[in-house]
Amino acid sequence: MRYAVYTLGCKVNQYETQALESMLRQRGFQRVERDADVVIVNTCAVTAESGRKSRQAIRRLQGQNPGALTVVCGCYSQLEPEDVAALGADIVFGSGDKHALADAIAKALPARLVDDPFQRRVFEPLPAGAVSGRTRAMLKIEDGCDNFCTYCVIPYTRGRVRSLPLADCAAQAAALAEEGFSEIVLTGIEIASYGKDLPGKPGLADAVEAVAKAVPAVRIRLGSLEPTAVTEGFCARLAELGNVCPHFHLSLQSGCDDTLRRMNRKYDTAAFLAVCARLRDAFPGCALAADLICGFPGESEADFAATLAFLQTCGFYSVHAFPYSVRPGTKAADMPGQLSRAEKEDRVRRAGELIDRLRAGYLASRVGQVEQVLFENAHAGHSGTYCPVRIDGTVARGDVKNVRITAVSGDTLLGELTEFS
Numbered sequence: 001m002r003y004a005v006y007t008l009g010c011k012v013n014q015y016e017t018q019a020l021e022s023m024l025r026q027r028g029f030q031r032v033e034r035d036a037d038v039v040i041v042n043t044c045a046v047t048a049e050s051g052r053k054s055r056q057a058i059r060r061l062q063g064q065n066p067g068a069l070t071v072v073c074g075c076y077s078q079l080e081p082e083d084v085a086a087l088g089a090d091i092v093f094g095s096g097d098k099h100a101l102a103d104a105i106a107k108a109l110p111a112r113l114v115d116d117p118f119q120r121r122v123f124e125p126l127p128a129g130a131v132s133g134r135t136r137a138m139l140k141i142e143d144g145c146d147n148f149c150t151y152c153v154i155p156y157t158r159g160r161v162r163s164l165p166l167a168d169c170a171a172q173a174a175a176l177a178e179e180g181f182s183e184i185v186l187t188g189i190e191i192a193s194y195g196k197d198l199p200g201k202p203g204l205a206d207a208v209e210a211v212a213k214a215v216p217a218v219r220i221r222l223g224s225l226e227p228t229a230v231t232e233g234f235c236a237r238l239a240e241l242g243n244v245c246p247h248f249h250l251s252l253q254s255g256c257d258d259t260l261r262r263m264n265r266k267y268d269t270a271a272f273l274a275v276c277a278r279l280r281d282a283f284p285g286c287a288l289a290a291d292l293i294c295g296f297p298g299e300s301e302a303d304f305a306a307t308l309a310f311l312q313t314c315g316f317y318s319v320h321a322f323p324y325s326v327r328p329g330t331k332a333a334d335m336p337g338q339l340s341r342a343e344k345e346d347r348v349r350r351a352g353e354l355i356d357r358l359r360a361g362y363l364a365s366r367v368g369q370v371e372q373v374l375f376e377n378a379h380a381g382h383s384g385t386y387c388p389v390r391i392d393g394t395v396a397r398g399d400v401k402n403v404r405i406t407a408v409s410g411d412t413l414l415g416e417l418t419e420f421s
């Protein structure tokens with residue numbers, strides 16, 4: 001059987017698609033780009049735009065593969081199964097139970113299973129997940145979220161926090177290292193809450209430690225992180241390990257305290273700034289990245305100006321700026337002061353101009369430094385700080401080498417292998 005697959009949304013979705021693919025390969029399936037027997041779309045619902053793109057992707061894959069069985073899973077189909085069915089999907093799953101989904105596809109039986117995410121209590125172990133041929137693997141250590149930020153639909157699609165036990169984190173990491181991966185990205189929906197559902201309540205630092213110690217020769221990167229997890233003890237424990245990448249993607253969302261409060265975020269700008277300082281103390285020169293929502297209900301021009309100033313104060317390397325998207329059923333959807341689409345997009349554009357300057361500043365600061373680069377092809381890869389790096393020489397794909405940075409070209413660092421690569 002031949003399948004085509006398209007994934008929208010976050011790293012967790014990408015990870016789950018990879019795991020599903022691995023289960024399908026075990027059942028004799030082969031991935032193709034056209035003439036598929038089965039098309040699979042792993043959908044996203046984080047914004048209204050993601051929902052629109054999910055529907056578009058379903059229609060596109062159906063058009064490209066006439067007659068193929070249509071399989072839809074993920075957060076959008078969790079939230080809107082009827083809409084997905086109306087598009088002609090034969091198998092509609094939500095965001096859980098990928099094992100049953102693989103079985104249903106293998107049997108090619110029309111099936112429907114959209115469960116109640118709030119009833120999920122156990123972490124669904126999936127094959128340690130990566131597509132062969134890549135150098136970087138993802139390891140999902142957590143699912144679900146209990147935070148209920150006022151703009152976010154994810155707790156309604158993913159359910160409560162469930163964590164992969166520490167021993168399994170270590171075992172899955174070891175399996176990935178055995179497969180030859182040089183980097184493991186620890187991912188989840190809200191990894192800062194890792195372990196709160198497990199006996200003894202281990203924390204995220206315990207999970208990172210378990211993985212990093214299981215695979216000391218592999219570098220470990222953290223996926224998107226709530227700033228509340230980043231205490232001094234957390235930073236000290238991670239720095240001690242020696243194989244944690246100096247790159248941290250923090251969920252900021254706004255640089256205005258009033259907006260953060262209305263978002264039901266659990267920190268203010270002063271606490272966030274302290275987090276940045278802590279990370280920089282423990283990992284000098286580290287790259288800090290953030291997510292930002294522009295045009296949250298009630299965000300005034302002055303609030304937005306405060307956010308822009310805050311981005312500058314934090315000195316981020318990269319920021320993903322999104323326009324606020326109304327998600328029906330969330331508290332923010334009913335808040336007064338909704339901004340027009342044009343206003344929100346204008347704020348994203350203005351944030352983008354600043355973000356470009358911040359990125360250029362960070363890249364320039366790397367010139368003269370030695371970066372540890374994981375090569376994704378013979379000439380280029382990503383540093384531990386997650387900057388794209390290119391060299392003139394040739395190395396084997398998957399190698400990790402020290403590169404002295406000599407210049408910046410656009411968004412890429414240029415460099416040469418050091419003597420002690």
Ligand code: SF4
Pocket residue numbers: 145146147148149152153154155189190226
């Ligand atoms: S922490 Fe907030 S934004 Fe992140 S998934 Fe949970 S509710 Fe959504």
